[in-house]
Amino acid sequence: MNTKKRNILEAAQRLFIEKGFRSTTVNDIIEEAKVSKGTFYNYFSSKNECIIAILENARKETVIKRKEIHTQQNASDVHILTKQLSIRLTVYEEHNLFPLFASIINSQDVGLRDLIKRNYIEEINWLSNRLIDVFGEQTKNVATDCAVLALGMIQQLQHPWINPSTNISFDQLIEFILRRIKTIIYEMTATNDSLLINSFFKQKTEESSVTREHVIELLKTFYLEEKDSFSPNTIQAIEFVLEELSKELPRIFLLENIVPALTEAFTGSQLEQKSTIIIYKLWALLDEWREGQE
Amino acid sequence: MNTKKRNILEAAQRLFIEKGFRSTTVNDIIEEAKVSKGTFYNYFSSKNECIIAILENARKETVIKRKEIHTQQNASDVHILTKQLSIRLTVYEEHNLFPLFASIINSQDVGLRDLIKRNYIEEINWLSNRLIDVFGEQTKNVATDCAVLALGMIQQLQHPWINPSTNISFDQLIEFILRRIKTIIYEMTATNDSLLINSFFKQKTEESSVTREHVIELLKTFYLEEKDSFSPNTIQAIEFVLEELSKELPRIFLLENIVPALTEAFTGSQLEQKSTIIIYKLWALLDEWREGQE
DNA sequence: CTTTTTTTGGACTATGAGTATAAAATATTC
DNA sequence: GAATATTTTATACTCATAGTCCAAAAAAAG
Numbered sequence: 001m002n003t004k005k006r007n008i009l010e011a012a013q014r015l016f017i018e019k020g021f022r023s024t025t026v027n028d029i030i031e032e033a034k035v036s037k038g039t040f041y042n043y044f045s046s047k048n049e050c051i052i053a054i055l056e057n058a059r060k061e062t063v064i065k066r067k068e069i070h071t072q073q074n075a076s077d078v079h080i081l082t083k084q085l086s087i088r089l090t091v092y093e094e095h096n097l098f099p100l101f102a103s104i105i106n107s108q109d110v111g112l113r114d115l116i117k118r119n120y121i122e123e124i125n126w127l128s129n130r131l132i133d134v135f136g137e138q139t140k141n142v143a144t145d146c147a148v149l150a151l152g153m154i155q156q157l158q159h160p161w162i163n164p165s166t167n168i169s170f171d172q173l174i175e176f177i178l179r180r181i182k183t184i185i186y187e188m189t190a191t192n193d194s195l196l197i198n199s200f201f202k203q204k205t206e207e208s209s210v211t212r213e214h215v216i217e218l219l220k221t222f223y224l225e226e227k228d229s230f231s232p233n234t235i236q237a238i239e240f241v242l243e244e245l246s247k248e249l250p251r252i253f254l255l256e257n258i259v260p261a262l263t264e265a266f267t268g269s270q271l272e273q274k275s276t277i278i279i280y281k282l283w284a285l286l287d288e289w290r291e292g293q294e
Numbered sequence: 295m296n297t298k299k300r301n302i303l304e305a306a307q308r309l310f311i312e313k314g315f316r317s318t319t320v321n322d323i324i325e326e327a328k329v330s331k332g333t334f335y336n337y338f339s340s341k342n343e344c345i346i347a348i349l350e351n352a353r354k355e356t357v358i359k360r361k362e363i364h365t366q367q368n369a370s371d372v373h374i375l376t377k378q379l380s381i382r383l384t385v386y387e388e389h390n391l392f393p394l395f396a397s398i399i400n401s402q403d404v405g406l407r408d409l410i411k412r413n414y415i416e417e418i419n420w421l422s423n424r425l426i427d428v429f430g431e432q433t434k435n436v437a438t439d440c441a442v443l444a445l446g447m448i449q450q451l452q453h454p455w456i457n458p459s460t461n462i463s464f465d466q467l468i469e470f471i472l473r474r475i476k477t478i479i480y481e482m483t484a485t486n487d488s489l490l491i492n493s494f495f496k497q498k499t500e501e502s503s504v505t506r507e508h509v510i511e512l513l514k515t516f517y518l519e520e521k522d523s524f525s526p527n528t529i530q531a532i533e534f535v536l537e538e539l540s541k542e543l544p545r546i547f548l549l550e551n552i553v554p555a556l557t558e559a560f561t562g563s564q565l566e567q568k569s570t571i572i573i574y575k576l577w578a579l580l581d582e583w584r585e586g587q588e
Numbered sequence: 589c590t591t592t593t594t595t596t597g598g599a600c601t602a603t604g605a606g607t608a609t610a611a612a613a614t615a616t617t618c
Numbered sequence: 619g620a621a622t623a624t625t626t627t628a629t630a631c632t633c634a635t636a637g638t639c640c641a642a643a644a645a646a647a648g
Contacts, residue, residue, distance in 0.1 A: 004626085025604055036627045041606070117455055148456060149447045149474070156446025157489070161411055168489065176489055180443065183481055184474050195451070195462065195470055276455075298595085319635060330596045331637085341636070 005043045007033045009057075012050050017096040021051060048109045051100070058095050059119055062088045075133040078178055084130070085178075086170040088123075089158065093170075098158055110260045117263075117276075118283055124148060135185050142188040145195050146181055153177050210284045216245050218278050226271055234265045241282070252289050259283065299337045301327045303351075306344050311390040315345060342403045345394070352389050353413055356382045369427040372472060378424065380464040382417075383452065392452060412574060418442060429479050436482040439489050440475055447471050504578045510539050512572050520565055528559045535576070546583050553577065 011033035015024040026047055030040050044050040066084045074080045092098055101116065127147035132140050139146070156162065157173055168176075188194055223238050230238070237258055244250045259282055266275040305327035309318040320341055324334050338344040360378045368374045386392055395410065421441035426434050433440070450456065451467055462470075482488055517532050524532070531552055538544045553576055560569040 026606080027604075036629095037606085038609095038628085039626055042625075045606095047605070120453075120455060148450055148453075152446040152448075152450025153443045154446075156442055156449065159414075159442075161414060162442060173489070176487070179487065180478050180481075183477055187474075187477055193470070193473065195467070320637080321635075330598095332597080332639090333595055335637070336594075339637095 002043070004033075004035060004039055008035055008040060008043060008050070009053060011035075013054055013095060016051070016054070016100060021100050046109075048112050052111060052115055054095065055097065055100075055115060055119070058091050058097055062091050065091070075130075078134050078182075081130050081134050082171055082174045082178060085127075085154065085174045089154075089170045089174075099160070110264045114260050114263045114283075118280060121276075121280060124151065127151065131181070131185065135182065139185050139189050141192075142185060142194040145188065146185045149184065150177055150181050153180065210281045210288070212245060212285060215278070215281050215285050216242065218281065219245075222274065222278055226274075229271070231265065234262070237262055237265070250289070252286055255282075256286055259286070296337075298327075298329060298333055302329055302334060302337060302344070303347060305329075307348055307389060310345070310348070310394060315394050340403075342406050346406060346409055348389065349391065349394075349409060349413070352385050352391055356385050359385070369424075372428050372476075375424050375428050376465055376468045376472060379421075379448065379468045383448070383464045383468075393454070418445065421445065425475070425479065429476065433479050433483050435486075436479060436488040439482065440479045443478065444471055444475050447474065504575050506539060506579060509572070509575050509579050510536065512575065513539075516568065516572055520568075523565070525559065528556070531556055531559070544583070546580055549576075550580055553580070 008029065012024070012029045015028055015032055018024075019028075026037070026040060029047075029050070030037055033040075040050075044053070065087045069080060069083055092101075124144065124147050127150060128144040131143045131146055131150075135143075154174065154177055157177070219238065219242060223242070227235065241255060241258060241262070244255055259279060262275065263279055266272045266279075269275075302323065306318070306323045309322055309326055312318075313322075320331070320334060323341075323344070324331055327334075334344075338347070359381045363374060363377055386395075418438065418441045421444060422437040425437045425440055425444075429437075448468065448471055451471075513532065513536060517536070521529065535549060535552060535556070538549055553573060556569070557573050560573075
């Protein structure tokens with residue numbers, strides 16, 4: 001990565017940690033980074049883009065570190081799961097991202113909301129699968145529910161007015177939660193008492209590798225089925241995406257800038273759920289491609 | 295309450311629901327309320343004060359509705375607890391406060407943060423006590439832990455990306471959570487496996503350190519400064535409270551029944567904000583004393 | 589009817605995001 | 619090493635919005 005860009009990111013991170021996202025101005029950042037305004041806006045089209053980059057880095061760091069300690073053999077070891085969960089807390093804490101998340105979770109910025117949403121869905125799916133690893137195949141129907149509950153409990157214990165009052169480590173905290181989850185997950189399995197959530201997330205977890213053909217097919221089906229209820233803009237966007245995806249060398253940059261508009265278009269509509277799944281996969285595909293490029 | 299003030303609050307609420315807190319400008323509000331800027335700033339010293347008033351109303355509404363369905367006899371009925379928890383979700387949903395909370399939780403504004411903090415602590419304490427009502431005295435050491443966990447699970451299931459995918463009612467959702475809590479709370483009691491216990495409780499009171507002298511002084515100053523605008527009843531009430539607080543053994547029960555009248559007396563008046571702070575501290579003091587008694 | 593309080597409208601300040609641009613510095617290419 | 623392209627800088631500018639100020643008008647109180 002470019003020196004200037006890195007400078008800016010590092011400065012921004014320092015300042016966000018120190019003063020918070022909202023009260024750090026772009027001027028603060030460029031001053032700290034010893035860079036001019038033009039340069040900042042050369043690399044980031046807005047302050048939000050800057051925070052997005054930071055969050056993305058944290059996400060990637062988490063994924064990588066989690067993978068590092070994960071093997072075929074230890075997949076069912078609850079201590080490994082503990083460590084993996086703990087990693088996210090540690091990474092987030094290091095970059096002081098908890099308050100940040102709270103402050104942007106319902107931002108108007110589509111890009112930001114989208115990122116967080118993807119992040120969240122990914123986390124639930126991942127945890128759901130890991131719970132099945134640890135607690136056995138028979139828990140698969142309730143695993144997503146339990147993942148959501150576990151995340152809720154963990155987050156709550158991270159709450160600024162709770163957390164500081166305890167001196168326990170992340171590991172201890174998570175072990176405590178996982179003891180609760182263990183009880184709950186078996187109870188739910190036994191009594192077949194679950195809520196819901198599988199339907200929403202399940203599909204995604206089935207195939208972890210998203211193929212271009214799969215996405216195209218999903219999107220096309222979606223398009224043909226629901227076309228009538230789309231706005232002209234949405235139709236334009238989807239047609240463009242389909243066209244681009246079918247090309248030999250899709251212009252990733254363009255796609256990345258169109259997809260958020262799609263998210264936006266379906267936010268709050270009847271089709272939100274359905275579209276989210278597809279858009280999620282689209283993102284996954286773009287991610288893969290982008291990583292291939294770099 | 296004053297017509298203008300009510301107009302403003304109602305307009306603000308409509309707009310916050312429609313467009314969100316951040317993207318509703320003060321100009322939007324005064325336009326919607328058909329009121330001038332001066333008037334707005336006559337009643338609220340800032341946009342934040344305005345949202346504080348809305349949150350306060352919601353809190354009060356919740357407390358009142360919860361009390362309405364609570365009796366000595368049904369205290370241990372889990373369905374009553376379900377309904378009470380459900381009330382908050384309903385009230386918040388009606389006023390669209392969930393996203394609002396998220397967006398202000400780490401606001402720089404001290405007043406706002408404080409309000410939410412107090413709200414939160416109150417909720418945990420309340421739920422903790424109700425859990426003991428329902429699940430028995432023997433769970434008292436783990437009740438606060440469980441209250442936190444329950445709140446975390448409930449909040450997570452309210453998450454915008456989870457909730458819409460389910461068609462279940464608040465009641466069903468909470469019943470589900472309470473079934474989990476039931477298992478957990480007994481397990482934790484039996485194995486003596488808890489996290490924060492009541493340390494949370496104690497730290498909170500230490501930290502805020504409301505002393506009797508402090509409250510008396512605040513109230514007295516307030517009284518002397520604003521006396522002239524008080525109604526005779528208010529004067530009676532405040533004088534009584536001051537007198538009672540100065541006694542060696544204040545009659546807590548009496549005080550607890552007078553204080554709400556004070557809250558009421560200032561609702562909608564110019565002095566509401568000022569009085570609220572003092573009344574909060576008064577409550578905190580009474581809370582402390584009540585705990586000491588038990 | 590007189591005085592006090594509330595309300596109005598509009599001008600004004602301050603802050604901070606983002607744009608625009610011309611000149612300077614740096615890198616790339618031939 | 620000169621010509622060209624790019625990145626960076628500095629600075630001035632626009633725009634949106636929270637919040638202030640104030641004098642005149644309207645409403646309420648006495």
